[in-house]
Amino acid sequence: MKFDILEFDQQSSARAGTIATDHGKIQTPIFMPVGTVASVKGVHQTELKNDINADIILGNTYHLYLRPKTEILEKAGGLHKFINWDRPMLTDSGGYQVYSLSGRRKINEEGVNFKSHIDGSSHFFSPEFSMEIQRKIGADIIMAFDECTPYPCDYSYAKNSMHMTHRWLNRCVEYLNENREIYNYNQSFFPIVQGSTYKDLRKESAEYIASIGAVGNAIGGLSVGEPAEEMYATTEIVCNILPKDKPRYLMGVGTPINILENIALGVDMFDCVMPTRNARNGMLFTAHGTINIKNKKWEDDFSPIDEMAITYVDTYYSKAYLKHLFAAKEYLGKQIATIHNLGFYLWLVREARNHILAGDFIQWKNKMVKQMDKRL
Amino acid sequence: MKFDILEFDQQSSARAGTIATDHGKIQTPIFMPVGTVASVKGVHQTELKNDINADIILGNTYHLYLRPKTEILEKAGGLHKFINWDRPMLTDSGGYQVYSLSGRRKINEEGVNFKSHIDGSSHFFSPEFSMEIQRKIGADIIMAFDECTPYPCDYSYAKNSMHMTHRWLNRCVEYLNENREIYNYNQSFFPIVQGSTYKDLRKESAEYIASIGAVGNAIGGLSVGEPAEEMYATTEIVCNILPKDKPRYLMGVGTPINILENIALGVDMFDCVMPTRNARNGMLFTAHGTINIKNKKWEDDFSPIDEMAITYVDTYYSKAYLKHLFAAKEYLGKQIATIHNLGFYLWLVREARNHILAGDFIQWKNKMVKQMDKRL
Numbered sequence: 168m169k170f171d172i173l174e175f176d177q178q179s180s181a182r183a184g185t186i187a188t189d190h191g192k193i194q195t196p197i198f199m200p201v202g203t204v205a206s207v208k209g210v211h212q213t214e215l216k217n218d219i220n221a222d223i224i225l226g227n228t229y230h231l232y233l234r235p236k237t238e239i240l241e242k243a244g245g246l247h248k249f250i251n252w253d254r255p256m257l258t259d260s261g262g263y264q265v266y267s268l269s270g271r272r273k274i275n276e277e278g279v280n281f282k283s284h285i286d287g288s289s290h291f292f293s294p295e296f297s298m299e300i301q302r303k304i305g306a307d308i309i310m311a312f313d314e315c316t317p318y319p320c321d322y323s324y325a326k327n328s329m330h331m332t333h334r335w336l337n338r339c340v341e342y343l344n345e346n347r348e349i350y351n352y353n354q355s356f357f358p359i360v361q362g363s364t365y366k367d368l369r370k371e372s373a374e375y376i377a378s379i380g381a382v383g384n385a386i387g388g389l390s391v392g393e394p395a396e397e398m399y400a401t402t403e404i405v406c407n408i409l410p411k412d413k414p415r416y417l418m419g420v421g422t423p424i425n426i427l428e429n430i431a432l433g434v435d436m437f438d439c440v441m442p443t444r445n446a447r448n449g450m451l452f453t454a455h456g457t458i459n460i461k462n463k464k465w466e467d468d469f470s471p472i473d474e475m476a477i478t479y480v481d482t483y484y485s486k487a488y489l490k491h492l493f494a495a496k497e498y499l500g501k502q503i504a505t506i507h508n509l510g511f512y513l514w515l516v517r518e519a520r521n522h523i524l525a526g527d528f529i530q531w532k533n534k535m536v537k538q539m540d541k542r543l
Numbered sequence: 544m545k546f547d548i549l550e551f552d553q554q555s556s557a558r559a560g561t562i563a564t565d566h567g568k569i570q571t572p573i574f575m576p577v578g579t580v581a582s583v584k585g586v587h588q589t590e591l592k593n594d595i596n597a598d599i600i601l602g603n604t605y606h607l608y609l610r611p612k613t614e615i616l617e618k619a620g621g622l623h624k625f626i627n628w629d630r631p632m633l634t635d636s637g638g639y640q641v642y643s644l645s646g647r648r649k650i651n652e653e654g655v656n657f658k659s660h661i662d663g664s665s666h667f668f669s670p671e672f673s674m675e676i677q678r679k680i681g682a683d684i685i686m687a688f689d690e691c692t693p694y695p696c697d698y699s700y701a702k703n704s705m706h707m708t709h710r711w712l713n714r715c716v717e718y719l720n721e722n723r724e725i726y727n728y729n730q731s732f733f734p735i736v737q738g739s740t741y742k743d744l745r746k747e748s749a750e751y752i753a754s755i756g757a758v759g760n761a762i763g764g765l766s767v768g769e770p771a772e773e774m775y776a777t778t779e780i781v782c783n784i785l786p787k788d789k790p791r792y793l794m795g796v797g798t799p800i801n802i803l804e805n806i807a808l809g810v811d812m813f814d815c816v817m818p819t820r821n822a823r824n825g826m827l828f829t830a831h832g833t834i835n836i837k838n839k840k841w842e843d844d845f846s847p848i849d850e851m852a853i854t855y856v857d858t859y860y861s862k863a864y865l866k867h868l869f870a871a872k873e874y875l876g877k878q879i880a881t882i883h884n885l886g887f888y889l890w891l892v893r894e895a896r897n898h899i900l901a902g903d904f905i906q907w908k909n910k911m912v913k914q915m916d917k918r919l
Contacts, residue, residue, distance in 0.1 A: 205864070206873040213859065235842065235867040242843050243863065249845075251859055466611065467618050469625075483589065483627055487619065488581070491611040497582040498874055 168307070168355040168382045170195075170414050176528045180406060180433035183523040186383075186414055188307040189352035190247065190255045193222040195414060195435040196519050198426065198512045199257060201443060204230045205250050208443055209502040210509070212252050218478045219509045220517075223255040223307075225438045228300055229264035232290075233283055237303045245305030245350050257308040257438070259418070260297045263315045263387075274314065276331065294338040298346070305350050310385060310418075311339045313359045318392040325363035329372050332361045340379065357416060359387040360405050364397045373408035383414040383436075390419040390439070399428055406433035423452055423515055423539050427532045430519050442512045446504035449493045452511050456541030458486075460504065465490040472503070478510035544683070544731040544758045546571075546790050552904045556782060556809035559899040562759075562790055564683040565728035566623065566631045569598040571790060571811040572895050574802065574888045575633060577819060580606045581626050584819055585878040586885070588628050594854045595885045596893075599631040599683075601814045604676055605640035608666075609659055613679045621681030621726050633684040633814070635794070636673045636735075639691045639763075650690065652707065670714040674722070681726050686761060686794075687715045689735045694768040701739035705748050708737045716755065733792060735763040736781050740773045749784035759790040759812075766795040766815070775804055782809035799828055799891055799915050803908045806895050818888045822880035825869045828887050832917030834862075836880065841866040848879070854886030 172184040186193040200207045200215065202224045207215060215221045226246055231237070235249070243249035246256060265272055265281050272281035278293030297312035313332040316325050336358050348354050358376045362368030376384055386405050389398050402417060409415055416436035417429050426437050442452060451458040453473050458465075465486040472489055473481040480503045492500030515535075522528040548560040562569040576583045576591065578600045583591060591597045602622055607613070611625070619625035622632060641648055641657050648657035654669030673688035689708040692701050712734050724730050734752045738744030752760055762781050765774050778793060785791055792812035793805050802813050818828060827834040829849050834841075841862040848865055849857040856879045868876030891911075898904040 204867075204871040204873055206868060206871075206875045209874050209878070211856075211875065211878065213855070230871075234871045235863070239843055239863065239867070243845055243861075249861075249864055249867075251861075251864070467615055469619055479589070480587075485619075485625075485627075487611070487615065488625055488627070491580075491615070491625075492582060495580040495582075495606075495610045497580055498585050498877070499582045499587065501874070502585070502587065502878070 168353060170383070170412065172412065174524050176431075176523050177526065178529040179431040181430050181519070181523050181528050182433065182435065183520045184414070184435060186255075188255045188355070190253060190307050191222075193255055194517070194520060196426075196430045196516045197222055197436050198516045199223050199225045199436065199438040200509050200512075201225045201227070201438055201440050202250070203227045203440075204234060205246065207505070207509070208447065209498065209505050212250060214506055215252075215509075216254070218480070218506055220513050221254070221509065223257060224252065226256060226258045226304060226306060227264055228258050228261035228297060228304065231258070231304055232261065232300050233285055237300050240305070241303045241349075245303070247305060255308070256306040258301050258304050258306040258310065260301065260310045260312040261292050262297070262313050263419070265292055266315055276334070278312075294335040295342045298339050298342045302346065302349055302354065306354065307352070308355050308357060308383065311336050311356070311358045313361055313387055315388050315391065316361065316363045318364065320363040322365060325361075325365055325368055329361045329363075329368050332359070333372070333375050336376075336379065355382045357381055357383045357385045359385040359418070360409070361388045363388060364393055364401055366400075366404055369401055369404050370408065373405045377409055381413070383416060384409045385416040385418055386434070387418045389417065390421050390425070395425060395428070398425065399432060402429050402432045402434060423512065424536050426512075426515065427519060427536055430516075431529065431532055437516070442508035443505050446508040447501045449500070449504065451504055452508050452539075453543070454511070454535065455538055456543045458543045460486065460489050460500075461493050462490070472507055473511075477514045478506050480506045481510070544729060546759070546788065548788065550900050552807075552899050553902065554905040555807040557806050557895070557899050557904050558809065558811065559896045560790070560811060562631075564631045564731070566629060566683050567598075569631055570893070570896060572802075572806045572892045573598055573812050574892045575599050575601045575812065575814040576885050576888075577601045577603070577814055577816050578626070579603045579816075580610060581622065583881070583885070584823065585874065585881050588626060590882060591628075591885075592630070594856070594882055596889050597630070597885065599633060600628065602632060602634045602680060602682060603640055604634045604637035604673060604680065607634070607680055608637065608676050609661055613676050616681070617679045617725075621679070623681060631684070632682040634677050634680050634682040634686065636677065636686045636688040637668050638673070638689050639795070641668055642691055652710070654688075670711040671718045674715050674718045678722065678725055678730065681724075682730065683728070684731050684733060684759065687712050687732070687734045689737055689763055691764050691767065692737065692739045694740065696739040698741060701737075701741055701744055705737045705739075705744050708735070709748070709751050712752075712755065731758045733757055733759045733761045735761040735794070736785070737764045739764060740769055740777055742776075742780055745777055745780050746784065749781045753785055757789070759792060760785045761792040761794055762810070763794045765793065766797050766801070771801060771804070774801065775808060778805050778808045778810060799888065800912050802888075802891065803895060803912055806892075807905065807908055813892070818884035819881050822884040823877045825876070825880065827880055828884050828915075829919070830887070830911065831914055832919045834919045836862065836865050836876075837869050838866070848883055849887075853890045854882050856882045857886070
C-alpha cells in the first residue's frame with residue numbers, strides 16, 4: 168500500500184491524497200459505504216461503482232464469520248470474488264460488533280467469548296483469530312482487534328481497556344508477521360487508537376500506535392454517543408500525534424458535518440452506517456439540509472429528489488414518488504434513498520478533496536457546515 | 544392503438560405481431576411485469592428498460608386508488624409521469640383485487656362495496672368509477688370492470704356472474720363513450736371474457752365480447768386454481784371465437800410452460816406475479832428448470848446464476864452469493880432474483896416470437912416445455 172499526499176491545506180490539517188492498493192486507487196479524503204453481510208443493503212455492486220462511485224467498501228468480520236462463514240469466503244477466493252467487487256475493501260476486526268452484543272459476551276485477556284445473534288451458538292474471538300479470519304476474507308485493509316469502550320466510560324476502565332487493546336495489538340502484529348496473505352495481493356494492517364475521551368489516554372494511545380510504524384492508522388471509540396465537540400477535540404489530539412505521512416481512518420463517523428470537521432483535523436478515511444441506515448428510514452442528506460421523505464408535505468411535490476443531480480436517481484424520480492414508495496412500504500424507496508445518500512456522501516468527500524487541492528477548503532467547509540445544518 | 548400481425552404460425556394458432564401505442568411499440572407475444580403499487584418490487588425503472596427489456600408494465604387500479612390515491616396521480620399528470628416510465632402501461636380494473644378481499648366486500652348489480660386492506664375504510668367501485676380511476680391513472684390499455692369467479696365455481700353462479708360482467712361491460716363502454724381521455728394520448732379499452740371453466744358459458748361470453756368490437760380482448764377468470772388442461776381447453780375455445788386480428792390478453796397467467804402453451808393457442812399478452820413473487824421467495828426460472836436458491840447445495844457453487852446470461856446479474860453474481868444473500872435476508876438477493884426471473888420471462892416471449900417468425904415455433908415450444916419441467 169502506498170499513500171501519496173498531493174496537497175496539505177494551509178489553513179487546516181486537511182490533506183488530499185491517494186492510497187494505492189493492489190485493487191486500485193483510493194482518493195482521499197474518502198467515505199467507505201458499509202457492506203455489513205457481503206452486501207451494501209439494497210444496492211447492486213454495479214450501482215456502487217457506476218452510480219455512487221465508491222472507491223472502497225467495508226465488510227464486517229463478525230457478520231461475515233457467521234454468514235456465509237469464513238470457509239465459504241476462502242473457497243470463493245476471498246470476499247472480492249464472492250461478491251464480485253474488484254475495487255479496494257476494508258474489514259473491521261469484529262471487535263466492535265462483538266462488544267455490541269451486550270449481555271451476550273465476556274471479555275478477558277485472551278479474547279472475547281460471545282453468542283451469535285443468529286442462533287445463540289457460542290464463539291470465541293482472539294486477536295490472532297480475528298487476523299486469521301480477516302486474512303481469509305481478504306480485504307485490502309484489515310484492522311487490529313481492539314476493545315471499543317462505550318460513552319461515558321470511567322477513567323480506570325478506559326485506561327485498562329486501552330492497555331489491553333495495546334497488548335492485543337502486539338499479538339495481532341506477531342500473528343501477521345508469522346502468517347502471510349493467502350491470496351495473491353497485499354493486505355495492509357491498521358492499528359487503532361483507543362482511550363475514550365480522556366486526553367492523556369488518547370495521547371498515550373496515539374503515541375503507542377504511532378510507534379508501531381504501520382502503513383495506516385485508525386481512531387476508534389468515537390461516534391459512540393459523545394458530543395461532537397468531544398469527538399473533534401479527541402480527533403485533534405490524536406491526529407497531531409499520528410504520523411503525517413500515513414492515512415488516518417476515523418472509524419464509524421458520521422454525519423456530513425462530522426466528516427467535514429474531521430477532514431479539517433487531518434482525517435483521510437471514514438465509514439458509517441448513517442447514510443444507508445437513515446436512507447432506509449426515509450431520511451435524505453442533501454447539500455442544503457436533511458429531508459424526511461415520509462413527511463406528508465412531499466406527497467404532491469413532483470420536483471426532483473435533489474436538483475443537484477449527483478446520482479441519476481436524484482432527477483429520475485420525484486419527491487412525491489419517493490414519498491409514495493415509503494408510504495406503500497415498497498422496497499424501491501429504500502433502494503433509491505440509499506443510492507441518493509451514498510452518492511451524496513461520496514460527492515461530499517470528493518468536493519472536499521477538490522477544495523483542498525484548490526486551496527479554499529476551509530471557506531467551502533464553513534459554508535457547507537452552515538448550509539447542511541437544516542431540516543428541509 | 545394499432546395491431547399488426549407479422550406472422551401466423553402454420554402448425555398452431557400462435558402469432559407474432561406488434562401493438563403500436565402512443566407510448567411506443569409492444570412486440571407480441573409479450574409478458575408484462577406487474578408493478579402493483581407504482582413499482583415492480585425491488586426493481587428500478589431503468590433496470591426494467593435496460594436490463595429486463597420490458598415493453599410494457601402493469602399497474603393495479605385497486606392499489607393505486609388507495610395509495611398514492613387517484614388525486615395524486617392526476618396531479619402528477621398520470622402514472623407514467625409519476626413513476627417516470629415512458630413506455631406503454633396497462634391497468635387492471637380493480638375487480639380482481641376487490642374480489643380477493645374475501646369477507647371484506649359485497650357485490651351487487653350496482654358494483655362492489657369493500658373495505659381497504661390498509662386501514663379498513665369503506666369504498667365503492669362501480670364499472671363507471673373503475674373507468675374514471677383508470678382514465679386518471681392514464682395507462683395505455685385499460686380493462687373492463689368484471690367479476691372474476693373462483694375455482695371451482697358452480698354453474699349457476701358462473702352464469703349469473705358472467706351476465707352481470709356483460710352488463711357491467713356495457714356500462715364501462717357507455718361511460719367511456721361519454722368521457723374522453725384526460726391526457727394527450729390514447730387509452731385503449733379491453734373487455735374481458737368470463738364464464739369459469741364451462742364451455743358453453745365461455746363460448747357465449749367470447750361471442751358477446753367479440754361483438755363489442757374492441758381494439759383488444761382479454762380472457763379473465765383463469766389461473767385461479769384450475770388444472771392446466773382446463774385452462775388450455777378454455778383458452779382454446781375462447782381464442783377460436785375472439786377476432787383473429789385483435790390482440791388477446793390472458794390475465795394472470797402463469798408459469799413459463801403455461802405461457803408457451805397459451806401462445807400456441809393464440810394468446811398475445813400475459814401478466815403474472817409469479818416471476819416477481821417467486822423471485823422474492825428464492826425461486827429462479829431458467830430454460831432448464833427451476834432453482835430453489837435457498838437450498839444448501841448452492842452454498843459453495845460459485846458458478847454463475849445462469850450460464851445463459853440473459854441479464855447481467857446472471858453472470859455478475861454466483862449461485863453461492865445469491866444463496867448467501869437469501870440466507871442472510873439481504874434484500875439484494877430479492878433484487879437479483881427478480882431481475883433474473885423477469886429477464887428470463889421476457890427472453891422466453893421474445894424467443895417464442897422469433898420462432899414464430901422463423902416458422903419453427905412448435906418444435907421449439909415442445910423442446911422448451913420438456914426442458915423447463917425440472918427442478919435443478
